[in-house]
Amino acid sequence: MFDIRNMVHEYFRRDEEGNVTGITTAVDHVNLQVAPGDFIAILGHNGSGKSTLAKHLNAILYPSEGSVWVDGMDTRDEEKLMAIRQTTGMVFQNPDNQIIAQLVEEDVGFGPENLGVPTDEIWQRVEESLKAVGMYEYRKKSPNRLSGGQKQRVSIAGVLAMHPKCIVLDEPTAMLDPSGRREVIRAARALNDVERITVILITHYMEEVVWADHIYVMDHGKVAMEGTPKEIFSRVEELLALRLSVPQVTLLAHELKKRGLPLPAGILTRDELVKELVKLKSRR
Amino acid sequence: MIREITIGQYYQTDSILHRLDPRVKLIGTILYIVSIFLYRKPLPFALAALFLVLCIMLSKVPFRYMIRGLKTILFLMLFTAAFNLFLTPGEIVWSIGKLGISKEGILATVYMILRMILLIIGSSLMTLTTTPNQLTDAMEKLLWPLTKIHLPVHEVAMMMSIALRFIPILLEETDKIMKAQMARGADFESGNLLKRMKAMVPLLVPLFIAAFRRANDLAMAMEARCYQGGEGRTKMKPLRYKGRDTGAFVVLICYLAAMIVLGKGLIPIL
Numbered sequence: 143m144f145d146i147r148n149m150v151h152e153y154f155r156r157d158e159e160g161n162v163t164g165i166t167t168a169v170d171h172v173n174l175q176v177a178p179g180d181f182i183a184i185l186g187h188n189g190s191g192k193s194t195l196a197k198h199l200n201a202i203l204y205p206s207e208g209s210v211w212v213d214g215m216d217t218r219d220e221e222k223l224m225a226i227r228q229t230t231g232m233v234f235q236n237p238d239n240q241i242i243a244q245l246v247e248e249d250v251g252f253g254p255e256n257l258g259v260p261t262d263e264i265w266q267r268v269e270e271s272l273k274a275v276g277m278y279e280y281r282k283k284s285p286n287r288l289s290g291g292q293k294q295r296v297s298i299a300g301v302l303a304m305h306p307k308c309i310v311l312d313e314p315t316a317m318l319d320p321s322g323r324r325e326v327i328r329a330a331r332a333l334n335d336v337e338r339i340t341v342i343l344i345t346h347y348m349e350e351v352v353w354a355d356h357i358y359v360m361d362h363g364k365v366a367m368e369g370t371p372k373e374i375f376s377r378v379e380e381l382l383a384l385r386l387s388v389p390q391v392t393l394l395a396h397e398l399k400k401r402g403l404p405l406p407a408g409i410l411t412r413d414e415l416v417k418e419l420v421k422l423k424s425r426r
Numbered sequence: 427m428i429r430e431i432t433i434g435q436y437y438q439t440d441s442i443l444h445r446l447d448p449r450v451k452l453i454g455t456i457l458y459i460v461s462i463f464l465y466r467k468p469l470p471f472a473l474a475a476l477f478l479v480l481c482i483m484l485s486k487v488p489f490r491y492m493i494r495g496l497k498t499i500l501f502l503m504l505f506t507a508a509f510n511l512f513l514t515p516g517e518i519v520w521s522i523g524k525l526g527i528s529k530e531g532i533l534a535t536v537y538m539i540l541r542m543i544l545l546i547i548g549s550s551l552m553t554l555t556t557t558p559n560q561l562t563d564a565m566e567k568l569l570w571p572l573t574k575i576h577l578p579v580h581e582v583a584m585m586m587s588i589a590l591r592f593i594p595i596l597l598e599e600t601d602k603i604m605k606a607q608m609a610r611g612a613d614f615e616s617g618n619l620l621k622r623m624k625a626m627v628p629l630l631v632p633l634f635i636a637a638f639r640r641a642n643d644l645a646m647a648m649e650a651r652c653y654q655g656g657e658g659r660t661k662m663k664p665l666r667y668k669g670r671d672t673g674a675f676v677v678l679i680c681y682l683a684a685m686i687v688l689g690k691g692l693i694p695i696l
Contacts, residue, residue: 200650224652232650239640240647244559244591251662256652264662286594300651 143308143340144176144199148208151194151363168194170363171208176342178307181334183351183371184344186360187385192344195360196312199342200230213307228257231301235313237293238285246288246296247272247281253304264303271302274337275329291322295329302333308340309333315347323347348375348389352410359384376407391415437554443485444555447671448564454678455552461682462544465689466537473688474544477681478551487554495550496543503542510535562586567665573656580656588644596637603632 151169154162168191176182186192197203198210201217213229215222231253234240243249247268254264272278275295285293294314301309311330315323327343327350334341343350351357357374359367361384367374374381378388378396388396395409395418403422409415443451462474482492496503514535516528553561566583573579604614607628614625686692 202646202650224654227650227652232647234643234647234650236640236643238595239643242588242591242644242648244587248662252648252653253651255659255662256654258658258660261660261662261664264660268662285591304651 143178143180143213144174144342145211146172146174146195146198146208147211148173149195149198149205149210150207151191151198151203152206153194168363169198169205172360172363172365174358174365176308176340178340179334179338180340180355181331181353182340182342183354183357184342184360185346185348185351185357185386187346190360191363192360193312194363196232196310196342196344199308199310200232201226202232224257228304229307231304231306231309233294233297233301233309233311233314235316237290237297237317240297241285241293241300244284245281246277246283246285249285249296250281250299250303253300257304267303267305268299271299272296274302274333275299289322290318291325294318294322294326298326298329298333302339306339308342310342310344312344313346314343315345315350323350346386348387348392352389359386371410372408374408375410436557437487437491439486441484441486441555442670443481443551445670446555446674447665447667448556448560449568449665450667450671450674451552451556452561452564452568454674455549457678457682458548459545461685462541462548464685466533467689467691469688470685471537471540471544473681473684475540478544478548481551482547485551485555487551491554492547492550495546499542499546503539506538506542507535510538558590559587562590563663563665580659584656592640595640596633599636600629600633603629 149169149172150167153166153168155164155166157163170191172191172195174195184192184195194203198205198217199212201210201212201223204218210217212226215226215229217226241249242252250268250271251264254267259267268281269278272281275298277292277295277299280288280292280296285296288296297314298309298311309330311326314326314330318326330341330343331353333339343354345351352371352375354371357367357369357371358365359374359381366384367377367380375388375392378392381388389410391412391414392409395405395415396407399405399407405415405418405422409418458474458477462471464470482489511527511531511534512525514528514531516530518526518528519532520527556564562583565586566579569577569579604612608614612625612628614622614629616622617625
């Protein structure tokens with residue numbers, strides 16, 4: 143699906159005359175492969191380069207060095223631009239800044255309209271996409287009257303209507319309350335499970351990534367850690383050193399282990415912790 | 427509460443006028459306005475008024491909504507009336523000092539006022555029965571030939587509809603910034619006009635920065651969704667003329683023909 147090879151992205155800082163005064167390397171020699179149907183999470187604190195990386199997957203940005211291949215297409219190939227953007231859908235952070243139309247259904251139809259899809263099929267796609275994210279009843283509403291979580295689900299539907307193979311969610315929950323966050327993550331997981339769409343979730347909320355197939359942790363533009371959620375979350379000290387938080391349950395298990403309880407590493411859910419504790423108790 | 431504001435003055439109900447194609451309404455309104463400026467005779471005016479009344483009845487919009495538009499131009503109407511009344515030369519019928527009212531002046535005033543009333547109510551009727559979005563669509567479609575001379579018709583229409591979507595959002599943002607500044611002791615309410623205008627400057631700066639940031643984000647989101655201008659784009663809700671639209675055009679042509687017949691005095695008995 144994605145093949146990122148030795149990719150470097152540099153931002154140029156310029157003064158008023160346009161002379162380059164400094165170079166910031168946002169992404170530094172990153173290699174990353176994603177298989178179709180995966181649920182990938184990219185973690186990192188602010189300024190770690192994760193959003194810059196995400197924008198490469200949709201050819202909004204181009205690599206300064208190395209290459210990014212989306213479904214066999216090079217993002218620097220201008221003729222493939224629209225095909226790449228249709229293959230990879232993007233959902234951004236601020237729901238208000240990505241909804242274009244004044245009605246929910248019209249916004250979902252915006253993508254297919256741009257692709258030149260015939261009118262009847264647009265309606266069909268809009269209906270399917272809104273149903274997939276559970277927003278069909280709101281189709282005649284103004285986006286201004288929806289909650290944050292609902293707006294993000296509309297944004298996801300807008301991307302879905304373009305029939306992408308992959309959806310990149312760039313901190314989709316950063317501006318939402320906890321219930322809105324759950325709504326959005328549930329919608330993203332459903333797409334991955336049911337429709338087998340590749341999902342790349344970029345976030346700094348640890349609770350959202352415990353279901354991912356694979357996690358990449360970024361720091362200073364480099365991939366600092368990678369592995370399954372179990373592998374990543376068994377390295378609590380390293381995560382804390384990267385200024386990332388750890389799910390509360392994992393942290394509790396980690397602290398208990400440090401105090402001498404023989405718990406396994408990488409406990410991610412409350413059920414798991416309870417099970418392990420019960421096992422320990424029965425052994426004594 | 428700010429989220430509740432409606433842009434334009436669309437009155438939501440279901441009538442034949444609401445269901446008409448917005449292009450028909452736009453063309454109809456323009457033709458109607460032209461028609462009331464064609465003649466200065468009582469009969470055509472009676473017909474124009476009658477036509478308007480019938481349309482209002484068809485629209486199911488309460489009459490008080492029509493009057494609303496008139497209130498805003500009341501001052502302009504009085505002003506125009508005064509000028510017409512006193513400054514039209516002719517046979518003086520009444521005078522104070524140097525100012526005289528002529529017979530022609532009275533006639534000109536009456537016609538001018540009638541025209542303005544019909545014009546305002548006529549155009550209000552269109553905005554009351556058509557959403558801003560439909561109007562934008564209609565304009566895009568009607569002005570489409572201008573793309574031949576490289577005018578960005580689609581782009582302008584897109585900008586208008588985005589502006590309409592962002593008005594409530596920016597109003598909310600203004601409210602937020604105002605409250606944040608008031609919480610830190612800013613004073614927007616007291617003082618004379620100049621002082622209050624000066625107090626607005628620290629409000630406008632963050633508002634503009636936020637608006638530009640939004641515009642940047644939105645442009646990126648639109649590009650990510652394959653937006654590349656009007657070319658090769660299809661429409662989810664294309665405008666298509668239906669039977670009733672043809673009917674409306676026929677009615678319009680009949681109205682215009684009747685106006686011309688009455689205006690030229692082609693029927694001797696009337």
